[in-house]
Amino acid sequence: MLKQTPLNAVHRAAGARMVDFGGWDMPVNYGSQIEEHHAVRNDAGMFDVSHMRVVDLAGAGGRDFLRYALANNVDKLQVPGKALYSCLLAEDGGVIDDLIVYFLREDFFRIVVNAGTADKDIARFRALIAARAPQLTLTPRTDLAMIAVQGPNARAKLWQALPGSEPASAALKPFMGADIGDTFVARTGYTGEDGFEVMLPAARAAALWNALAAAGVRPCGLGARDTLRLEAGMNLYGQDMDEAVGPLESGLAWTVDLASPRDFAGKAALLGRAPARRLAGLLLVDKGGVLRAHQLVHTAQGDGEITSGTFSPTLNQSIALARLPAGVAVGDTVRVAVRDRELKARVVKPPFARNGKVQVA
Numbered sequence: 001m002l003k004q005t006p007l008n009a010v011h012r013a014a015g016a017r018m019v020d021f022g023g024w025d026m027p028v029n030y031g032s033q034i035e036e037h038h039a040v041r042n043d044a045g046m047f048d049v050s051h052m053r054v055v056d057l058a059g060a061g062g063r064d065f066l067r068y069a070l071a072n073n074v075d076k077l078q079v080p081g082k083a084l085y086s087c088l089l090a091e092d093g094g095v096i097d098d099l100i101v102y103f104l105r106e107d108f109f110r111i112v113v114n115a116g117t118a119d120k121d122i123a124r125f126r127a128l129i130a131a132r133a134p135q136l137t138l139t140p141r142t143d144l145a146m147i148a149v150q151g152p153n154a155r156a157k158l159w160q161a162l163p164g165s166e167p168a169s170a171a172l173k174p175f176m177g178a179d180i181g182d183t184f185v186a187r188t189g190y191t192g193e194d195g196f197e198v199m200l201p202a203a204r205a206a207a208l209w210n211a212l213a214a215a216g217v218r219p220c221g222l223g224a225r226d227t228l229r230l231e232a233g234m235n236l237y238g239q240d241m242d243e244a245v246g247p248l249e250s251g252l253a254w255t256v257d258l259a260s261p262r263d264f265a266g267k268a269a270l271l272g273r274a275p276a277r278r279l280a281g282l283l284l285v286d287k288g289g290v291l292r293a294h295q296l297v298h299t300a301q302g303d304g305e306i307t308s309g310t311f312s313p314t315l316n317q318s319i320a321l322a323r324l325p326a327g328v329a330v331g332d333t334v335r336v337a338v339r340d341r342e343l344k345a346r347v348v349k350p351p352f353a354r355n356g357k358v359q360v361a
Contacts, residue, residue, distance in 0.1 A: 051115040052115050055111045056138075060106075097117040112197075168185070175188055236308055283348050
């Protein structure tokens with residue numbers, strides 16, 4: 001039986017088209033996926049992301065533990081509420097998951113992990129805790145729901161729907177979060193637009209969702225979330241990276257701190273290894289097709305493969321992320337096998353679109 005978020009009945013009452021997403025019964029759209037996409041780029045949209053897992057880490061020594069457990073360096077987190085994007089690596093350097101960690105106190109960190117890898121992530125953290133920091137407590141928060149409110153008008157509409165949230169949330173800089181009563185509001189997202197991710201008791205999720213809708217925030221499904229994140233050049237776990245590849249081949253070198261002397265899980269496997277492939281953006285030049293995952297990419301340096309592809313509503317053009325031979329450069333022309341044809345595409349540096357604007361020429 002599929003798992004359900006606390007908002008499942010709300011989605012069904014709204015006529016959402018529901019799909020099996022990694023074992024969760026989730027809305028893919030509420031009508032027009034294109035209109036949902038444009039609502040986020042131009043106004044405000046909301047997503048039920050309650051399938052993602054909030055995990056709290058409590059106890060003395062949490063920073064030291066995360067300094068080893070994560071590829072990015074939590075020493076960057078010095079201001080309470082500050083968030084950090086990082087990979088959780090296997091010992092061989094493969095990506096177990098990408099996640100966000102929030103520093104709330106020296107004895108309390110909040111981690112948000114992907115739904116499909118949550119059990120694996122928790123098992124990995126618990127194994128590392130048992131070996132290195134048994135005084136720590138790891139608590140998966142099954143009592144919380146999460147709603148992402150995204151778009152240029154998301155802030156004003158959230159404040160309308162969540163009275164009393166404006167003073168604290170208005171002061172948040174990007175990639176910061178704060179407790180507002182029993183609600184945690186973070187200025188983060190997965191769309192390339194400004195906005196918030198709101199974590200709150202599951203029992204209050206439907207009321208907030210309905211209040212947001214009344215404030216003019218458009219309900220959006222997984223379809224729009226995928227086109228938005230791809231336009232923003234954001235990776236999707238299981239497509240653009242997984243345990244079979246490392247972060248240096250996945251466009252995530254910026255999330256890996258190899259410069260500091262600290263050790264971290266998977267570091268030894270990354271040191272001295274020049275990646276033979278890298279993740280790059282593709283912009284389809286020829287007409288007559290759409291770039292999709294697993295399509296073969298022919299380059300002068302050898303073949304690569306598309307990891308994520310779609311038709312971009314903002315660019316009105318097909319775009320993709322592809323793992324290509326390291327020698328391929330931005331501006332190069334490549335050929336993509338689309339059904340029985342080879343179509344030209346240009347290599348570009350993501351993002352394709354953010355903050356309502358096209359970012360590539």
